[in-house]
Structures are given as C-alpha cells and as structure tokens.
Amino acid sequence: MDNQKSEECEMEISRDKEVKRVIAQHPCYSKEAQHKFGRIHLAVAPKCNIQCNYCDRKFDCVNESRPGVTSEVLSPEDALEKTRQVLSEYPFIKVVGVAGPGDPLANDETFETLELIKNEFPDVTLCLSTNGLVLPERMSDILRTGVTTLTVTMNAIDPEIEAQLISHVSYKGKVYKGIEAAEILIKNQLEGIRLAVEADLVVKVNTVLVPGINDEHIIEVAKKINDLGVYIMNVMPLICQAKFADREAPSPAECKAVQDACAPYVQQMRHCRQCRSDAYGLIGKDLSQMSEERRNVIKLDMKKKMHSDEKA
Numbered sequence: 001m002d003n004q005k006s007e008e009c010e011m012e013i014s015r016d017k018e019v020k021r022v023i024a025q026h027p028c029y030s031k032e033a034q035h036k037f038g039r040i041h042l043a044v045a046p047k048c049n050i051q052c053n054y055c056d057r058k059f060d061c062v063n064e065s066r067p068g069v070t071s072e073v074l075s076p077e078d079a080l081e082k083t084r085q086v087l088s089e090y091p092f093i094k095v096v097g098v099a100g101p102g103d104p105l106a107n108d109e110t111f112e113t114l115e116l117i118k119n120e121f122p123d124v125t126l127c128l129s130t131n132g133l134v135l136p137e138r139m140s141d142i143l144r145t146g147v148t149t150l151t152v153t154m155n156a157i158d159p160e161i162e163a164q165l166i167s168h169v170s171y172k173g174k175v176y177k178g179i180e181a182a183e184i185l186i187k188n189q190l191e192g193i194r195l196a197v198e199a200d201l202v203v204k205v206n207t208v209l210v211p212g213i214n215d216e217h218i219i220e221v222a223k224k225i226n227d228l229g230v231y232i233m234n235v236m237p238l239i240c241q242a243k244f245a246d247r248e249a250p251s252p253a254e255c256k257a258v259q260d261a262c263a264p265y266v267q268q269m270r271h272c273r274q275c276r277s278d279a280y281g282l283i284g285k286d287l288s289q290m291s292e293e294r295r296n297v298i299k300l301d302m303k304k305k306m307h308s309d310e311k312a
Helices: 002-024 076-089 108-120 135-144 178-198 218-228 252-262 292-311
Strands: 038-041 050-052 093-098 125-130 147-153 166-171 174-176 202-209 232-237 280-282
Touching: 002 147, 002 202, 038 076, 076 093, 076 108, 093 108, 108 125, 135 147, 135 178, 147 178, 166 178, 174 178, 178 202, 178 218, 202 218, 202 252, 218 232, 218 252, 232 252, 280 292
Parallel strands: 038 093, 093 125, 125 147, 147 202, 202 232
Antiparallel strands: 038 280, 050 166, 166 174
C-alpha cells in the first residue's frame, strides 16, 4: 500500500511539473511566455458545426488578422510539412495548434494532423480550440493524440443569452435553433470542460464580449468555469461582422472592466491578439503576414534572446 501511495505521489509530482512546463512555454497561457515562445496554427479544419452571429469564415483573405481567416486550408500531410519547415527555421516555436478556420472537432483531419505532428515532434505542446459542441464525445480522440492545452469558446451559460449569439447548431445529424440549440451547446461545453480538467488538460475559455447581450453576464461564466477548474479566461472584444456587422464593438475600457470583474474568479488573459487560423510566430507578430526581410529580423532577435536566456 505504501509503495502504491509513493508511486501515485511521484506521478502527481511528474504531472505537476509537466503542466508547469507546458504553461511556461505557451504564449496564450503565460504573459511571460508570449515574449519568448511562439506557436503555429495549422488551418486543417474548414468545417464547422455551429454558426455564431459574429463569425465570418474566409479562407483566402491575406489582409485580415482575425479568427476564421486563413490563406489556404491544408491537408494533414501539408500541415506536417509546414510544421517541419517552421520549427526548423524558428526553434522558439514550442506550440502546435489547430484553431480552424472552422471547428477542429468537426474535422477528422484535425486528429490525423495531430497524430502526424506528435509522432515526428514528441516534445511540442499540442493545442486545440473548439466551440465545445462535440467536446465530450471527442475527448478520447483529444487524449489519444496527446493534446495538453485546450481552448473552449464559451459566451454564456444562460440559454436565453446564448440563443442571441448563435444562429444554429448542427448536432448528430439535426439542425437546432433558438433556445434548444443554446441548451445543447451549453450542456456539452460544460460537460466537455469538466472532462478535460478531469483528464489534466490545461483549459482556457475564450468569451466574446458583445455589448448589450452578454456584457453583464460574463461574470457568471467566470464563476462557473472557476468551479470547473479552468486555468485562464480570455475575454475578447466583438469583431463586428456577419449578422453583427452593425453592432458596436466594446471599447478597451469596457473590455478591461469585464476582465477586472472576472479576475477574482479566474485568471485573465489580457494579451490576446485574436489570431488568424494560419498564424505562426509570437503573439502580435504573425510571421505569416510579414516580408522575408522582417521575418529574418525577428529570427535574429529571437536567436539572441534564446542564447541570452541559456547563458543566464
């Protein structure tokens, strides 16, 4: 019995060390890491199973920097080749993620890609972003492929509020709308987050702040995800497009006020730049949108920084 307890204790210590390492090298989970480490988003997931009223997915829009945008959709094999090239050229990139342009969990290509990446690069941190609609039923795939960090976009825990933010969900072969759609989505998000935390994944919740709809409700989301054990929350301003093209985006002050209100319940990510689905590099310095000259400057700067850190 003592040996069993000792082994369990050692496993727990090992898990804690791994979680701390992952967080320390993940630019979205650590404010300090954003200056030292980068990530690459692989755009292999074009299909989506919900339609949010603020989402407009474009596959070929090189002049925009926002979620849902990518210059091209990659096959798993192309994504592996791109990862090889990027990690070889930019060794400060430690995280490989799939964030769209649709929902990663609605695309089998997501898991084909992650398997290829993990087999060739076992030391990278694998990351996923999802709306959470099929999170509970996809949890086994997530764990099988070695994902350790998970982001769930959750904008409300009240179905009446959520119903104002989505047009429909497509779930198990049927399209749902209104309150019914919102109830299904929220139920699956909460259960999926619970399972993810239980499985020792480091979970981040993204919440889109839409003035006049969920601005006064987001604190309730923060309280709930705190109860579930979510590590960090990212309150993001609405990008006015699609059905919400005529709405007014929240000001930086409004965003900060909501973040400050939520901070007592769950740690707040305040350095998000709402990245493209094919972004790579440091947060706020998307190498996919830079000239070769500018990329070389950043590469040299990061090489010097990494060398300096190693000496220290």
